[in-house]
Amino acid sequence: MSELTKAAVEALLKNIVDPNTGKDIVSSKLVKQVSVDGSKVDVSVVFNYPAAGWHDELKAAIADAVTSIDAGADVHVDIGLEVTAHSVQKGVQPIANVKNIIAVASGKGGVGKSTVAVNLALALSAEGAQVGILDADIYGPSQPRMLGVSAKPESRDGKSLEPLESYHLQAMSIGFLIDEETPMIWRGPMVTQALEQLLKDTRWRDLDYLIVDLPPGTGDTQLTLAQKVPVTGAVIVTTPQDIALLDARKAYRMFEKVEIQVLGVVENMSTHICSNCGHEEHIFGEGGGRRMAEDYGVDYLGDVPLDRSIRENADGGRPTVVADPDGRLAGNYREIARKLAAKLSISKRDYSDKFPSIVIQNN
Numbered sequence: 001m002s003e004l005t006k007a008a009v010e011a012l013l014k015n016i017v018d019p020n021t022g023k024d025i026v027s028s029k030l031v032k033q034v035s036v037d038g039s040k041v042d043v044s045v046v047f048n049y050p051a052a053g054w055h056d057e058l059k060a061a062i063a064d065a066v067t068s069i070d071a072g073a074d075v076h077v078d079i080g081l082e083v084t085a086h087s088v089q090k091g092v093q094p095i096a097n098v099k100n101i102i103a104v105a106s107g108k109g110g111v112g113k114s115t116v117a118v119n120l121a122l123a124l125s126a127e128g129a130q131v132g133i134l135d136a137d138i139y140g141p142s143q144p145r146m147l148g149v150s151a152k153p154e155s156r157d158g159k160s161l162e163p164l165e166s167y168h169l170q171a172m173s174i175g176f177l178i179d180e181e182t183p184m185i186w187r188g189p190m191v192t193q194a195l196e197q198l199l200k201d202t203r204w205r206d207l208d209y210l211i212v213d214l215p216p217g218t219g220d221t222q223l224t225l226a227q228k229v230p231v232t233g234a235v236i237v238t239t240p241q242d243i244a245l246l247d248a249r250k251a252y253r254m255f256e257k258v259e260i261q262v263l264g265v266v267e268n269m270s271t272h273i274c275s276n277c278g279h280e281e282h283i284f285g286e287g288g289g290r291r292m293a294e295d296y297g298v299d300y301l302g303d304v305p306l307d308r309s310i311r312e313n314a315d316g317g318r319p320t321v322v323a324d325p326d327g328r329l330a331g332n333y334r335e336i337a338r339k340l341a342a343k344l345s346i347s348k349r350d351y352s353d354k355f356p357s358i359v360i361q362n363n
Helices: 006-013 052-067 113-126 143-147 188-200 220-228 242-257 288-296 308-315 328-345
Strands: 031-037 040-047 074-081 098-105 131-135 164-166 169-173 207-213 233-238 262-273 300-306
Touching (some): 052 074, 052 328, 098 328, 113 131, 113 207, 113 233, 113 262, 113 308, 113 328, 143 169, 188 220, 233 288, 242 262, 242 288, 262 328, 288 300
Parallel strands (some): 098 207, 098 233, 131 169
């Protein structure tokens, strides 16, 4: 039996690999402190992205590593979370109380992007983060229905709006301000101005992540987002079908041109699951999202099957992650959310708040 020392414990911890980043927990600086007092071992781990779904497995792995040295060791693992802000496109100022803004785009309608967006937001929240969602589709807002919210936002100062809350998410949408059946017959400039106001005039409260559910296409709304909104990264949602992939590739190229990093690709409706027999088949093709990710050298974040319950839950105002939190589908969304947040955690950080302001005075 080897001696139980701090160095010995740290050496063993280097063998534990974070499945979301592919790096060991020591070199990725998740392990903040190791203390050994006789047979008592305390390990402090602080994540820079939400990963509550992996915490129990990680604790067990650390305990197994330590007890491989001393079977009678008393191991205590403390896990914390400190999400940091990451860099955005040049010339755009960060928004107060929002650390990271993640755009969810598709390039094409009908691929289930809004359903993916709300479930990813809820999954990030379930993993431990403070999360908000902005419905950027002015013409066809869907988040109010999906979140089961029909109230109108308050304004405490007559200038800004308080986000509405649903399932621990802070949310804002033009759909909160108008009747559900009222069409928005607006030209492009009015739409882009409305998007800016919804984003910047909302009093977001200490968000780790703000998910922006973009409308399909690569037009005025997307251009406004690229030029005036501090976007940390984007996620492309597609189906395996070639027609959907064509527009998904256009969405990728758009973000590439405006220098917004694409964090990865999500393939929605990857397979169809029969509600009667459970048979699973690739009715829209197979592997299209993965091939796209490989072609552009970005991460393939995961896939979600075409399942009737996802549609029913969204229409009923209780998205899958909250309707069936322990089910397979919620597990899919949470795994994608962990990979997404982990990818963002290893990208360039924003240090603007670390530098003091320079004031020149005439004496």
